[in-house]
Amino acid sequence: MAKGTEELFGEKKEVKERLSREPTSAFKGASYAALLIGIGAYLIGLFNAAMELNEKGYYFAILIFGLYAAVSLQKAVRDKDEDIPVTGIYYGISWFAVIVSIALMAIGLYNAGSIILSEKGFYAMAFVLSIFAAITVQKNVRDTQQARKVE
Secondary structure, eight states: OEEEEEETTTEEEEEEEOOTTTOOHHHHHHHHHHHHHHHHHHHHHHHHHOOOHHHHHHHHHHHHHHHHHHHHHHHHHHHHHOOOOOOOOHHHHHHHHHHHHHHHHHHHHHHHHTTTTHHHHHHHHHHHHHHHHHHHHHHHHHHHHHHHHHH
């Protein structure tokens, strides 16, 4: 990383400069925090839920599937944007997997008679937060790697 100096109240202070496309540390931290909070809240809610083990397994599998699908889609979209070859089938499957994971979550919550409405909302929001945060963390990792490669 490049270093510079900054004068503040007459004192010179050495400052690390961020690389051009690298996300800020605060944004990276916020992204990781959102991911951990989303996944943690979802799993704690699932652990404490009064549902059968097979239902818990269903919701856990959807979370894992959704996280993977979202990261895969982000990579495919980013690759296409940067003119890195992406096959049409992979790109299409990535979109399909994200849509299916969201649909399975929505259908599962809609049909869950044993879950009260506020709990359904909790699972939906924790799922969406986790998916969005996974995309953001993956983007940050890639941006950081590319910025350091240029250095």
